[in-house]
Amino acid sequence: MAILRCPIPSFVSDYVRVTSWERVDGFLITPGIISEPHHNQPPRIIRRSTRVKATNGHRATLTCIAQGHPVPNKWHRATAGQRILSDLDSSVRQEGGVLIFNKVSRSDAGRYSCHVSNAVGEDRADMELVVEEPLRVNLSPQELQLDVGKSALFNCSVEGHPIGSVVWKKDTRFIASNSRVQFPTPTSLQLRQLKRQDSGMYQCFVHRDSFSSQAAARLIIGGESSNSAQMVLNGNAGCKDVLMGIRDDLAAQFKLAFPEKTVRQGSFVSLICIANGNPAPQVKWTLDGIWTLSTRPGVLVSTYLSGGGDVISYVNITSADVTDSGVYSCTAFNEAGKAVHSRRLNVFGSLFIRPLNNLTALAGGVFKVMCPFGGYPFDSILWKRGRIIHY
Numbered sequence: 514m515a516i517l518r519c520p521i522p523s524f525v526s527d528y529v530r531v532t533s534w535e536r537v538d539g540f541l542i543t544p545g546i547i548s549e550p551h552h553n554q555p556p557r558i559i560r561r562s563t564r565v566k567a568t569n570g571h572r573a574t575l576t577c578i579a580q581g582h583p584v585p586n587k588w589h590r591a592t593a594g595q596r597i598l599s600d601l602d603s604s605v606r607q608e609g610g611v612l613i614f615n616k617v618s619r620s621d622a623g624r625y626s627c628h629v630s631n632a633v634g635e636d637r638a639d640m641e642l643v644v645e646e647p648l649r650v651n652l653s654p655q656e657l658q659l660d661v662g663k664s665a666l667f668n669c670s671v672e673g674h675p676i677g678s679v680v681w682k683k684d685t686r687f688i689a690s691n692s693r694v695q696f697p698t699p700t701s702l703q704l705r706q707l708k709r710q711d712s713g714m715y716q717c718f719v720h721r722d723s724f725s726s727q728a729a730a731r732l733i734i735g736g737e738s739s740n741s742a743q744m745v746l747n748g749n750a751g752c753k754d755v756l757m758g759i760r761d762d763l764a765a766q767f768k769l770a771f772p773e774k775t776v777r778q779g780s781f782v783s784l785i786c787i788a789n790g791n792p793a794p795q796v797k798w799t800l801d802g803i804w805t806l807s808t809r810p811g812v813l814v815s816t817y818l819s820g821g822g823d824v825i826s827y828v829n830i831t832s833a834d835v836t837d838s839g840v841y842s843c844t845a846f847n848e849a850g851k852a853v854h855s856r857r858l859n860v861f862g863s864l865f866i867r868p869l870n871n872l873t874a875l876a877g878g879v880f881k882v883m884c885p886f887g888g889y890p891f892d893s894i895l896w897k898r899g900r901i902i903h904y
Contacts, residue, residue, distance in 0.1 A: 555634025556581035560610075561627065562640045566722070569646045573617040577627030577638055578610040588612050589626040619644050619674060645724065648673040652717045652728035660735050661762070661848065663707050667730055669700040669717035676700075677721025684713045685873050709734050709762075709848040714875055729875075764850030765794035768823060770843070775859040775889060782830040782837070786854060788845035789823050795846055796826035801839045801867065801885040802855070812837075835862025838887030864888035 521529050534542040560578040567573035577588075588607060605621075606613050614621055622644040628637045649672040659665055669679065679699040681688040690696055695703045704711055712734040718727045769787040776782055788794050796816050798806035806828060808814045816826035824845065830837055842855040867885040874880040884894050 553583075553631065553633045554581040556629040556631055556636050558627065558629060558636045558638045561638040564641045564643065566643045566645055567614070567617045569619055569644055570616050573614040573621075573642060573644075575612040575625055575627070575640055575642060576610065577612070577629070577640075579629040579636060581629070581631060581634070583631050587628045587630075589628060614642075617642070617644050619646065622674075643675070645675070645721070646673040648677070648719050648721060648724045648726040650717055650719050650726040650728040652715070652730040654730060656731045656733070658733040658735050659707055661707055661709060665704045665707060665711070665732055667702045667715055667717070667732075669702075669719070669728065671700060671719050671726075673721075673724070673726075675721060677719060677724070680718040680720070682716045682718065685716075685875050688715075704732075707734060709850060710846070714878065716875075762847075762849035763789075763791040765790035765845035765847045765852050767845060767852055767854055770854040771841075771856055773856040773859070775861075776833050777861050778832075778834055780833045780860075782833045782858065783827060784829075784841055784843075784856075784858070785825070785827040786843035786845065787823050787825050788852065790845070790847045790849060792847050792849075793818055793822065794824055794851075796824060797844045797846070798826070798828055799842045799844070802842060802881070802883045803869070803885065806841075833858075833860050835860045835865075835888055838862070838889065839867075839885065840883055859889040860887070861890075862888050864891055 519531050556579045558577060558579045560576060562576045565573060565575055604615060612625065622642055624639060624641050626637060626639050629635060651670045653668050653670065657665055681702050688694060688702070693705045697703055702715065712732050714729055714731055716727055716729045719725065765788050767786060767788050769785065771784040771786065774782065786796060788796060798814055800806055806814050811831045813829040816824060819825055826843060828841065838858060838860045840855050840857050842853055844851060844853045865887050869885060872882060884896070
């Protein structure tokens with residue numbers, strides 16, 4: 514049983530009386546009397562679904578409300594040769610202009626047609642039912658160890674329909690295709706001519722509306738096969754033939770690095786790092802482990818290769834200011850590995866903290882952040898998370 518109310522504003526309730534109700538199909542309802550329309554009316558669909566999304570196993574409804582007299586509704590499934598639905602699946606029932614799926618399944622997905630007709634006309638509406646399944650993602654292989662120069666292939670298998678969009682990341686950063694990195698399909702990633710810096714965590718993210726899932730895999734770059742210098746004894750000739758092989762990769766390392774410094778404002782400061790390796794390493798400078806340093810007025814950042822094969826890099830500050838305080842890091846890196854050296858530059862002055870934006874970390878990984886403060890002297894550093902203070 515259902516109760517329908519016809520709300521009447523209080524300021525006119527003394528002058529208005531409800532005498533009858535009319536249903537959308539023309540039936541008239543009066544106190545104690547239900548009457549049919551006095552004449553036939555051609556059917557007209559006044560409310561309809563267009564595209565309905567439902568989760569697998571849940572209830573779904575397609576709506577097709579028509580006006581006219583009489584109004585028989587017939588539902589057809591477009592993918593089944595326009596056959597009446599009652600001939601196809603007994604689990605689907607029709608209540609008036611509503612088609613009801615008690616537990617929708619993936620096989621119910623498709624296009625449906627609602628057809629209304631009577632002796633004086635007809636009308637029709639097409640709509641689509643999309644059945645979604647929760648997404649489950651698996652990335653294989655979960656761990657892959659290869660040598661430099663080889664090729665790697667990761668496959669992201671997705672369970673659930675429809676798939677939606679696929680995004681790949683390495684160490685939380687988006688991966689873009691290039692001459693070495695390619696996507697044979699949206700769910701596969703191929704890396705050619707592997708380099709040392711290709712090692713890391715790879716993630717496959719799948720998104721679809723409110724559903725999302727991801728999986729991760731690890732790529733480890735092992736030792737590169739190489740030929741060391743060999744010495745072969747030729748007994749017949751009584752001499753030694755020396756076969757010179759290819760030199761091994763040598764990870765970047767520091768020969769000299771700057772110490773911690775404490776200076777007064779206006780002082781000249783020079784921070785230097787000397788590194789070597791094979792191939793010759795590149796050097797990058799950062800402040801407080803976050804901000805990349807580059808040349809600007811009053812600060813010179815320069816790197817060059819010496820005649821002896823060493824990479825010399827330095828930061829020169831013409832006139833130090835308290836805002837130049839912080840932890841300076843120089844990172845030397847090549848295909849074989851990297852080395853990081855960090856020391857603090859203290860400049861006398863009032864204490865301050867540089868503002869930080871939100872930071873991103875990979876679940877299960879190591880998260881490290883420095884307190885980006887400046888000024889000197891200082892007594893202690895405290896970290897606070899919520900109401901908990903960490904010493």
